[in-house]
Amino acid sequence: MTSGQANSPSTPEGDRIAKVIARAGICSRREAEKLIADGRVTVNGKVIASPALNVTGREEIAVDGKVLPAQEPTRLWRYYKEAGLVTTARDPEGRPTVFDKMPGNMPRVVSVGRLDVNTEGLLLLTNDGELARLLELPSTGWTRRYRVRAFGSIGQPDLDRLKEGISVEGVRYGPIEATLDKVQGSNVWLTLGLKEGKNREVKRVLGALGLKVNRLIRLSFGPFQIGDMQPGEVKQVPNRVLMDQLGAHAAQFERKAEASPARGSGKQDQPRKDRPSPKVPAPKSPTPKGKAPRPHRAGAPGKKGPDARPDNKRDNKGKGPNADRRRRS
Secondary structure: OOHHHHOOOOOOOOEEHHHHHHHOOOOOHHHHHHHHHOOOEEEOOEEOOOOOOEEOOOOOEEEOOEEOOOOOOOOEEEEEEOOOOEOOOOOOOOOOEHHHHOOOOOOOOEEOOOOOOOOEEEEEEEOOHHHHHHHHOHHHOOOEEEEEEEEOOOOHHHHHHHHHOEEEOOEEEOOOEEEEEEEEOOEEEEEEEEOOOOOOHHHHHHHHOOOEEEEEEEEEEOOEEOOOOOOOOEEEEOHHHHHHHHHHHOHHHHHHHOOOOOOOOOEEOOOOOOOOOOOOOOOOOOOOOOOOOOOOOOOOOOOOOOOOOOOOHHHHOOOOOOHHHHHHO
16 A cells, blocks of 8 residues: 555545454454455444445444444463364364354454364464464464374385475475474374464375375474473463564554453463472461560560560679679679
8 A cells, every 4th residue: 555545535544444353352354344245244334345445433333233342452372272172163064163162261363374173283373363363374484393194105215205395286385394203003193383383284295105194293484383282271371472473463463462461361470289389388377466476586675474584694684603703893
């Protein structure tokens, strides 16, 4: 858009409506454009037919008759997806979805990319569709790393050829780092690293090499790893960590991330449970109501009791075998 267009009276300040819908966590920007084309979006009570509309935030925007919720700070979660779940909001076949398994206090979220129904492991979730769109782009440069079990036989030299990329049935796949970890009976275990994450990429690429994938686990997505999480577990990424990892892109999300404190929705990442907690002394019994606290050191003024000692021996008032000698001197 040129500066002349930006200042044109027909193009008000603000953001495109599809972007605003995506930022509200309803769906991705592309899906928002489809909702608009289907006549399911209204602005101030009027149905709009084109996504070529800027809004300032003062309008009432509704999707399927429901007004957009107030925009929350941008947040990101790590989720350990189990095999057998589909990564869609609704499945026409009636299969369970990852969103059916979310804790009840989770806000509306969208997934960063998708995992096949039989793939398990790390799935990133966010309440900001624009963040999901950014992280999905290959240009972000984040590597997706997978642990793969496949039926068949292969050697490391054949896997090394994937570093140059490969074409399968007319589809070109970018460079893939593949390592043969071990052979287990009729299966091989591999570790793969790729940046594109096209639909069924791992299965199709390894299938072209004569392997049949029978287990696929995503270990990491960029700097975020599955770690010691358990299947079905969800943990929020601290906003400070998220902004650090976004680097130059953080500015467009950081202000909203700090706008208000995050509500309880999926537990925050915590230190590993196997790390010993520091020993903390047992708390002292509370002081009985109405009594002054005991002095904090022996010999303090006003201390009473068998352990008290005078501040100065001259306070003994002559008591003791050497009292007279001290007075004469």
